[in-house]
Amino acid sequence: MTRILLSGCGRMGKLVADEAANFENLKTVYGVDSFLPDGLPFPVVADFESVDVPFDVIVDYSNPANFDSLLHFALAQKKPLVLCTTGLNEEMRQKVFAAAKEIPIFYSANMSLGIYVLTAVAKAASKMLGPGFDIEVQEAHHRNKVDAPSGTALQIAEALLQERDDLNTIVTDRYSSRQKRGNDEIGVSSLRGGSIPGQHTVTFAGPDEVIELTHTAYSPRVFATGALRAAAFLKDQAPGIYDMSHLLGL
Template sequence: MTRIILCGCCGKMGHFITQLVSERTDCEIVAGVDLNVNAQTASYPAYTSIDQVAEAADVIIDFSHPSLLTPILHYAAEKGGIPAVLCTTGYTAEQTAELTKASETQPIFYSRNMSLGINLMLELAKKAAKVLGDQFDIEIVEKHHNQKIDAPSGTALMLADALASVRDGETQYMYDRHAQRKKREKSEIGIHSVRGGTIVGEHEVIFAGNNEVITLSHSAQSKELFAVGAVNAAVFMSGKGPGLYDMSALV
């Protein structure tokens, strides 16, 4: 039985994960962490700070806020290297470097999208980029609800980074094409953001060549799929040694 500390337990994703775990027999939530603990109605204790958690646990799931990264990493280290599944988006480059450094001595699972389908799409996109080479231009379009703060999405950047890793030469990310008065460069990957309504999350990778276009797309119908990915990752990470893990371990 995998014992979980859930950070962000009172948020939307926290409620999804709480419900999901209650229906499983291979894991349980032993404590929650959230600034708004008054909204917590689950059967486990909840605290306003992770430092207050005294319950023994096997793994931490974080769906809270980027500002809590450092306290979570410190707590995990102090408890003997509890694995941390980091699902929060919007980390700065410095924070990404921090969690990468921590993975040298702690087991860290980090993915900017917890959907198995998105991570399969990522692998397919990398394969396509290798086969198509520089004869095809690459554009990424992401769509999300009107409450999402960061743009482009972490998933769009994850896709772009994966594509850049298999391309020859230097790659430039183009976010603001309307400000450029020049032809498209072969080295570019265009990244475009749409915000509106209640769109959960849609991503397209467009490979545009001469007289043909290939499109890979993924549409999330509910945030529940991210909860499933996070809990599966938590069960997978229980007992793991130091290192930086991601969804490719589950694909």
């Protein structure tokens, strides 16, 4: 049995605990959440110092404000960490890579299999289409999402940037620059509203033709299930950074 410590017991944390019931070998044993939500079938404490039960893996769906204490705790306990919180800044990301020398960390802004496939297909399309097609990534999420653009949109754009030498920059704000689009850029734009769990579209706009690749999450449960699969996988791994490609054995 893999015992999960849940960091963040909000919307996603609750779904992770709920979905864990569908996995024979996974169980959420404890939660850490500064707001101490009620009604969960396991104890929840306000900080990591108060955790006093054995556990195997930490699954984090919290907030970047929680990042430093989370990483400190995971390193001190030498426990694997499934890091799903988005909106980490560059300094935090560097700390993730440094910590992965000591513990296994599964780090992905999107825990769905579909986004992994979308990114792979978009990379292949980008190579085939080449510089004649402008690339834009558009994302839509529910009205409560705090960070914009989504970590997933940035993750897709960064993957595409690395794929071709002629692409150099990600542009998230066209309003303040008021300039014509550059050949070497990937634009990323956001929509926020209602209860949309998450939609990402990669557009390749060429002369007289456009290709659009879209992934739509119809329920946030897909991210909860992905985090649980990652937790089961990570338990037995050596220190390092892992993502969906490792989980799928690719």
